[in-house]
Amino acid sequence: MDENQQSNSTNYENKKDEQLEQNRVDHQGDKLTTNQAVRVTNTDDSLKAGERGPTLMEDFHFREKMTHFDHERIPERVVHARGFGAHGYFQVYEPMKEFTKAKFLQDPSVKTPVFVRFSTVVGSRGSADTVRDVRGFATKFYTEEGNYDLVANNMPIFFIQDAIKFPDMVHAIKPEPHNEIPQASAAHDTFWDFVTSHTETAHMIMWLLSDRGIPRSFRMMEGFGVNTFRFVNEQGKARFVKFHWKPVLGTHSLVWDEAQKLAGKDPDYLRRDLWEAIDMGEYPEFELGVQMIDEDQEFNFDFDILDPTKFWPEEQVPVKMIGKMTLNKNQDNFFAETEQAAFHPGHVVPGIDFSNDPLLQGRLFSYTDTQLLRLGGPNFHEIPINRPIAPVNNNQRDGFHRMTIDRGAVSYSPNAMRYNSPEPATDQEGGFTHYAEKVEGQKVRKRSASFQDHYRQATLFWNSMSQAEKMHIVKAFHFEVGKVKDKQIKQRVVDMFNNVDGNLATQIAQGLGVNPPTNPGGTNVTDSSPAVSQENTIRSAKTRKVAILIEQGFNYNDVSQFMTALTSAGVHADIVSKNLGMITSSDNQQLEANKSYATTTAVMYDGLFIPGGKTAVDQLMTHKEAKDFVNDTFAHAKPLGATNEGVDLLQVADVKNVVLAEPQSQAQIYTDMGVVTVRNTTDLTAFHHEYVDALAQHRHWMRENQDGKMSG
Incomplete structure (x- = not known):
């Protein structure tokens, strides 16, 4: 890109911002005024007939301020409101x-x-x-x-x-x-x-x-x-x-x-x-x-x-x-x-x-x-x-909230008084020309027969899901349709989705207390579309957030190395403890806990790390909130990491059927279903690599239901 191109690009990029800038104000150092720019001396007390008397209707500032407040909400969108x-x-x-x-x-x-x-x-x-x-x-x-x-x-x-x-x-x-x-x-x-x-x-x-x-x-x-x-x-x-x-x-x-x-x-x-x-x-x-x-x-x-x-x-x-x-x-x-x-x-x-x-x-x-x-x-x-950044030129006038002040007497087309300005553009001048599609047929209220296939692509989607994704869909049916009071509607749901896949319908029925299909159905679609499964998406640890649980007496080396590794990988970390403030390590170094159990929770993070430090871990094991942090992270199939004595917290929580580093293991890294642990080491370089890789995987679905819960 040459210098002129760069300049044009930058100018064009900023054009909308420059347009919006004309409407931006910060009021720093300004005097308070009404909407008509009249300066106001008092906006805390309405105008009264005597200090304890009735409010006077002539108080134009009160009326304007209150009227504006009364009308500050516009109708929210029927859909897409939030x-x-x-x-x-x-x-x-x-x-x-x-x-x-x-x-x-x-x-x-x-x-x-x-x-x-x-x-x-x-x-x-x-x-x-x-x-x-x-x-x-x-x-x-x-x-x-x-x-x-x-x-x-x-x-x-x-x-x-x-x-x-x-x-x-x-x-x-x-x-x-x-x-x-x-x-x-x-x-x-x-x-x-x-x-x-x-x-x-x-x-x-x-x-x-x-x-x-x-x-x-x-x-x-x-x-x-x-x-x-x-x-x-x-x-x-x-x-x-x-x-x-x-x-x-x-x-x-x-x-x-x-x-x-x-x-x-x-x-x-x-x-x-x-x-x-x-x-x-x-x-x-x-x-x-x-x-x-x-x-x-x-x-x-x-x-x-x-x-x-x-x-x-x-x-x-x-x-x-x-x-x-x-x-x-x-x-x-x-x-x-x-x-x-x-x-x-x-x-x-x-x-x-x-x-x-x-x-x-x-x-x-x-x-x-x-x-x-x-x-x-x-x-x-x-x-x-x-507002477009391109100029708007037409003969539209008036109406609610008109902002443009159009000069002249002419607001119609064609006209001679202004030489037909603004005049229509040709196709060569960038005028919009509708595509010349040939259309013919009788006026009917009908739908094309080619729209009548309602199930084949639903089957294709089901075929494309991983086992974890299928489990989540079934559980979603159980929750959403389970809220339905009318049992006949529940049965109709099962019968309808039997046309998609008989096994799916049977699983739906099991959770709803209605009859499974007598004749399991489905379409003849056996293909899948890998592109629609999120299991085949891009995986990156960048911009993820990890919680680090610590208490007084934590291992500073474990935490400082881990945070440096996360920063290098583009990952963010919060120090979480029972109380906010400075926490002292076993070697008298301090880190600030910027989150507490009261202000955060495991569901706000993509992963969890528990560093060593026997005194700290012994305290964490007495905290229900710390164990809840571990249990939720595990149940939601997110990566868990622990070093040295930090592994002890995993052992007293509900981390089941996962191989963890044993007390006698020497610097050997154990990675099992997204749980990464190591003991008896000060060099955590290899551990960091394993943990960041586990974080990039987003979820470790093989771990679901390990604790008897279904998170789908």
Whole structure:
């Protein structure tokens, strides 16, 4: 990249930030004023008739302050209400001219500003981050041709095939209307009644009840455009396309017991994780990939490529990685940015167009209609976070919250008074031209016969899961459907998923107290798609968090070496003890415990380490909280490490059926099912290597159920 290219790239990258900067204020050293800039002498006492008299209505400061407060909340989103955002930029790897004329996909030197909002779907704004749910992954690209919104989810498919069913689906999955229960998770009887009444949901239910429903982090979560779009190049050639975000850190999830505990211990766990990562300069990165199908190959598959309940297996349609997004800046104000951000799959730029996906067609209406209510009118695009960096020139005027002050008498087209300005652009001037698809047919309320296969890809997904992932799905069925009161609905769930896999249905029935299928069923699909199993994802220890349990008299050498090794591997550590403050080692050196049992818990970490020091370990063995730390880490299949006397704590906890270093062993490292131990050594170099490798594996599923618990 030459110097001029670098300069242009930097200027373009900063353009959105410069635009937002015009609206940022910090008020440092300023005098308090009303909204009309009138300085205020007192904002603590209302104007009264005498010190103990009635408040006077002429107190304009009181009325303005109170009115503003009364109106500070806008209607929350019907779905995706709980969200969290971040700024960043996107760069394409190589020109995509062969496939699309979209300018932001042409020049690798250009950094296109983006704003991303991650969200849960079902719960309200006040629900928890770690509930089992679909996650939204919406990205606004501020391109030189206008805003492009890639409105994605962390699952590549959807519950329904036609958008007209969306109100029914949301009504069924939301808290039941007679008692507003349950919050933040799928409703019980109503949702499963809907599922068994709409068998097209089978595939999505498999994804939702898999580990994908409880991601470890927004930074470790895939995103999928769900709908089928089109790329269109300069020559007018179109290809069907699906969009993918692939996290550089890999795709990883929580376990169910851990997710439930986090919902109580730290309901902001995922948003805090994203905020802190960016704050520490560990910028989340996602590669943008596309699957493309030529139009003459549209009918070459055993599924309809326009069916939103189907994904395109990556083994059949490879994902081409075309660029990378980096999130490098936290929001300045949650309400002004994340809460007011308005995304819409219909916000496209030249080179990206729509298909006849019936779910997408409905979304093109619904999103604008929703923003009109939620953001108070048609001018939501003028809110700073939504404002394009490209100039907006049209004849739209008036309406709620109009920000632009348009000069002149003309607001129509064509016109002679202003020489027809602003005038339409030609295709050569970058004007958007809809793809000229030939459409013909009778007006009917029908669904294509090619959409009638509701089970084959659900079976494909089941076949693709590892044994641990299958166990988690079965346990999720037991929990979610187990909450259903109507036994007939439970039976219908078993009967429905017998069409996916007979063994799956039998296992579901065992946990629900209903009849297993008389004739185990399933489809004739025997293939699998390894790409959909998280067992095949990228594995890295970078940005992980480890808790180090210590007490007075700990082994300073063990801790200092371990922390140095973690830092080298890009891993973070917290010193955890019974009390906050300075802790003295056996050789009179001190470390500060920055977390205590009262302020943290094992579910907030990716791993645990217990150093040596007999005095310290003897104390830890008397602490129920320390043993709970060990037991939860073990039950949730996370890596455990202990050195020297620290191994003794593992032996008194519920670490079962694992080979540990014995007191007489001499510097021999034992690694068994993600538990790494060593005794009688001061050189921990090899131990560190083993532990970091165990940490990178994320989970050690062979350890599940070792303590009689099921964490799936």
